[in-house]
Amino acid sequence: MTHLIQGETGDWEVVIGLEVHAQAITKSKLFSGAPTTFGAGPNENVSLVDAAMPGMLPVINEMAIEQAVRTGLGLRAAINKYSVFERKNYFYADLPQGYQISQYQHPVVGEGTVTLDLADGSTRDVGIERLHLEQDAGKSIHDQDPKRSMIDLNRAGVVLMEIVSKPDIRSPEEAGAYLRKLRAILRYLGTCDGNMEEGSMRADVNVSVRPKGADELRTRVEVKNVNSVRFVMQAIEVEAERQVGVWEDGGEVVQETRLFDPNKGETRAMRTKEFAHDYRYFPDPDLLPVRFDDDFIERIKATLPELPDEKKNRFINDMGLSAYDAGVLVADRETATYFEEAADGRDAKTVANWLTTNLFGALNKLGKDIGESPVSAGHLGELVGLIKDETISTKIAKDVFEEMLKTSKAPGDIVEEKGLKQITDTGAIEAIVDQVIADNPDQAADVRGGNDKAIGWFVGQVMKASQGKANPGQVNGLLRSKLLG
Amino acid sequence: MSDLRDWTIATASDAMEKGEVSSVELTDAFIAAMEAGRTLNAFITETPELARERAAASDERRKNGDARGPMDGIPIGMKDLFCTEGVKTTAASHILDNFVPTYESTVSGNLRDAGAVMLGKTNLDEFAMGSANITSYFGSVKNPWTPEGANANLVPGGSSGGSVAAVSGGLAIAATGTDTGGSIRQPASFTGLVGMKPTYGRCSRWGTVAFASSLDQAGPLTRTVEDAAIMLQAMASHDPKDSTSLPMVLPDCRAACTRDAKGLRVGIPKEYTLDGMPEEIQKLWNQGAQWFKEMGAEIVEVSLPHTKYALPTYYIVAPAEASSNLARYDGVRYGFRKDGASLDEMYELTRGEGFGAEVQRRVLIGTYVLSAGYYDAYYVKAQQVRTLIAEDFKKIFADVDVLLTPTAPSAAFAEGDKMDDPIAMYLNDVFTVPASLAGLPAISVPGGVDKDGLPLGLQLITGVCQEETLFRAASALEMAAGFEARP
Amino acid sequence: MSLTKDDVRKIAFLARIRVPDERLEPLAGELNNIVGWVEQLGEVNTDGVAPMTSVVETETPMREDVVTDGGVQDKVLANAPDGEGAFYGVPKVVE
Ligand SMILES: [Mg+2]
Ligand SMILES: [Zn+2]
Secondary structure (H helix, E strand, O other): OOOEEEOOOOEEEEEEEEEEEEEOOOOEOOOOOOEOOOOOOOOOOOOOOOOOOOOOOOOEEHHHHHHHHHHHHHOOOOEOOEEOEEEEEOOOOOOOOOEEEEEOOOOOEOOEEEEEEOOOOOEEEEEEEEEEEEEOOOEEEOOOOOOEEEEEOOOOOOEEEEEEEOOOEOOHHHHHHHHHHHHHHHHHHOOOOOOOOOOOEEEEEEEEEEEOOOOOOOOOEEEEEEOOHHHHHHHHHHHHHHHHHHHHOOOOOOOOEEEEEOOOOEEEEOOOOHHHOOOOOEEOOOOOOEEOOHHHHHHHHOOOOOOHHHHHHHHHHOOOOOHHHHHHHHOOHHHHHHHHHHHOOOOHHHHHHHHHHHHHHHHHHHOOOHHHOOOOHHHHHHHHHHHHOOOOOHHHHHHHHHHHHHHOOOHHHHHHHHOOOOEOOHHHHHHHHHHHHHHOHHHHHHHHOOOHHHHHHHHHHHHHHOOOOEOHHHHHHHHHHHHOO | OOOHHHOOHHHHHHHHHOOOOOHHHHHHHHHHHHHHOHHHOOEEEEOHHHHHHHHHHHHHHHHOOOOOOOOOOOEEEEEOOEOEOOEOOOOOOHHHOOOOOOOOOHHHHHHHHOOOEEEEEEOOOHHHOOOOOOOOOOOOOOOOOOOOOOOOOEOOOOOOHHHHHHHHOOOOOEEEEEEOOOOOHHHHHHHOOEEEEOOOOOOOOOOEOOOOOOOOEEEEEEOOHHHHHHHHHHHOOOOOOOOOOOOOOOOOHHHHOOOOOOOOEEEEEHHHOOOOOOHHHHHHHHHHHHHHHHOOOEEEEEOOOOHHHHHHHHHHHHHHHHHHHHHHOOOOOOOOOOOOOOHHHHHHHHHHHHOOHHHHHHHHHHHHHHOOOOHHHHHHHHHHHHHHHHHHHHHHOOOOOEEEEEOOOOOOOEOOOOOOOHHHHHHHHOOOHHHHHHOOOEEEEEEEEOOOOOEEEEEEEOOOOOHHHHHHHHHHHHHHHOOOOOO | OOOOHHHHHHHHHHOOOOOOHHHHHHHHHHHHHHHHHHHHHHHOOOOOOOOOOOOOOOOOOEEOOOOOOOOOHHHHHOOOOOOHHHOEEEEOOOO
């Protein structure tokens, strides 16, 4: 799926790399015992360490290391048993220490891979360059006072995993697929909640363009802190087009940091210029290098859940689903769990169908996600079971499903209460068939005269007369033998 | 009360135990001396009320048989680099204007818990950067010692200049110091005191204003080696809040002071002989070796080939770390702020006015050696040389127990000397810096006086965590030297 | 290697220290003296020598992931030059 921008001089290719900051799920901060909960009052979740009081020192949160290693394993990445925290020095109002403790030359996780599931059911691998741990900064609030910015350090020191991709992404769609897949993996692992609205996942997008077929990379621009999948895709779109415009006008794209403005649908250069930065990284002398052994990695490995790619393969190979359906079902952990529960002991393909068409459609209309579904996984499975054993027809099943959405009742109970059980007794069906034929002599003559197609009309009439409960196969057989036999 | 300079921790503790004196009496006497001795400018902040309160509590404990050991009730000075809860802490810098910590550093907290009575916060070089205590925002400190037949004002050494002035001037029985490149040992040498820097990691750095994290160590400044052992025992601890704190218990250093030097292998590093070093220092050094020989120790000439590179290494590593450690002083959360039209202007004005000249110089050097294009050539190179220096020591300590060197290349000098040449000033630390770079324990013991009657110290260095050997050798040296001179 | 007045200006801005113009030249001189002096390290052969990361080799201590701190807003703001309304105030920042 090549995404090309048509310029005046020809086609251009977009080259994209993503740096995702994912907040690791931990109770306390990376280097202090202050809580990481969302929504506390200003400066409440702050320790004296986070506020960089004189003499305060960092101590590593073991869970942060664990979550990074767990994520690294989920990204099929190299785990570095020796890693170093370094200081990234710069001044900013919400950076209390005057440096961010981050990892630079020796990150805890090295190269890995994320497999994208594309819309056409195909897959594509995107390389991961590294994953490193670092502290988040605080928050500057600019709109409370005309002359001042207000600083809240609640987020200062929260654990971030910065996941850097290789420049392997070639379109906004792939970037979207990458973010969704990465988020799915993090959620499966339980290492990040992936909530972009609350800022627990943010992306810096590196964009460059080059004439189609060119090998070398051109200057890249970093679009900072984009906070939704949709905005990332839009930002790439407009930034790539801007760059094509610059090159084609004979200009030069400058390496800079830009911000995406979703309201105006454009990117603009940040006022704080990058050239003034010289981060002066050096190993943090307040911390020793991090070392762990294979046992530590093995212990974490033993707790890993089945990940989306493995699950998808199992759904395809063992359960007979299409690559597309399998991809959709594993996209998030809750859906996959729901599916597996519903499909337990049932026909998996039928369950998959009901889930992806009927249930997803209904939930979409209700504005609910699968965790809030009025139809439980067990009930959906039961419904498929009722179809399979011919207690109800597929058509009746649709009515039952509507009722399930409204009442959350078990399908068996609904069928019982409303008397929707399919009629399979040949005698009972024959009586209705005979009655319908007797009531419509003209149409019957028409069929007998050779108009086969009109038999469909009779099927409809019989089903209607049986309130949909007659077994459609049997009805068809009886009508054929009586009218054409 | 007799000459306050007669008191040591050991004698005062004994006297209190016997009921000959109370902590309140001692404390009152030292408060009076502190007030009378203000011309030394040894204290930035005096805390007499707090001291009396703690002294009374100590007496109460002792009465109830709950005394907490030999530090209980002892009036001490606290270097104003240790954050003290509710007591202004300045690091001798304008930039910490009116900073009152809401927390107590681990070291000062350990001493408080041991019953020590803090008289006040002692003066120092700004952010502990200096060797003469002339860079303090609160003015320079005067050495209680004066050269015979002259009345020049001498510097007390630095950076723990206020602490040594207080102890040698009889304003406190002992005091805390911090040592990054020699800031305990060199001023001890300049004032006829014992100054001890333990193995890196023995004393927690939590709550102590940082200068250079990989080098900073707290330690005691006392009149005797035994006192240094007593006080270190109270200061040191394994602190989970400091990731570089050693997870082990300090051995009984006071007990080690009673052992003699017989059989010790004492190394004399030949590279510590400097061109142009005053003859008296060379003589004292030889004398020290002679004393050890007479006490049954074996003298071995050894070589530490990278010694001459220690000082330039230090002057890359320490400013680099300092440039980053001092970035937090930005006028946002505490301390001095000078308003500006923009955030950057506020930072620049605050730091331009809040830091003194020497601190600025070091922050700029540190910023430079870490900056893009220079990091490998300076910082990485220095850390490599540091590895070589540490390896030199490691090799030597496979062969000898302890090294004997001079503490400083000169006696205390007059205020005004060496002032306009930073490098000449840096050379004060030439003998103390190598052990700092390698994280080794070291001690300065007064050895004698020069022709002007000014004290000169001898330094002993041992391997990592070999404090017992260090104290054993130091008390033997102390006994042999029999130093009794007074300012 | 010799630092120019301009280098000093750049470094001073990186360190956010305002240096008056007339001090740039003399400061360049002082810094050059020091830098020139430390450059003697160039004589030392450090091929294959690992830069020191910590003087005392011990295990990296790690904390258990439990909340033991925070909720000390009063202490956090106690010394703030501008700490109204539970925030730290700074001159307005425009991004
Ligand atoms: Mg980034
Ligand atoms: Zn980052």
